[in-house]
Amino acid sequence: MADFSxxxxxxxxxxxxxxxxxxxxxxxxxxxxxxxxxxxRVERAEEELVKMLVDRNIPIIAVITKARSDQGxxxxxxxxxxxxxxxxxxxxx
Numbered sequence: 001m002a003d004f005s006x007x008x009x010x011x012x013x014x015x016x017x018x019x020x021x022x023x024x025x026x027x028x029x030x031x032x033x034x035x036x037x038x039x040x041r042v043e044r045a046e047e048e049l050v051k052m053l054v055d056r057n058i059p060i061i062a063v064i065t066k067a068r069s070d071q072g073x074x075x076x077x078x079x080x081x082x083x084x085x086x087x088x089x090x091x092x093x
Contacts, residue, residue: 004045008052015056033081034063037073037089042080054083062087 018026031053033046053060062077067089077087 004048008048011049012052012056015053015058019056028058031058031060032063033060033084034065035077036065037067037070040073042077047081050081050083060084064089065091067091 015028018028021027033050035042035046050060060081060083062081062084064074064077064087068091070089074087074089078084081087
């Protein structure tokens, strides 16, 4: 979890730096959080990441990757991460 804390701190610094930039093209306007459907779980780190982004007023879309058979996983993602704007299932072929 120490590595994640360092990554989260670095991301916070980047967001703060970008949001202070006078060029709005440098601001972070939306975030995608990718969760693989194969794992069928949302990690605690992903929950913390979503909270940190929402605290900074950045909208988030959960992207469920490698989607094959939902079986209620999208609903579970939305339940666990109620702060995301939406959850979208995708599969590259």
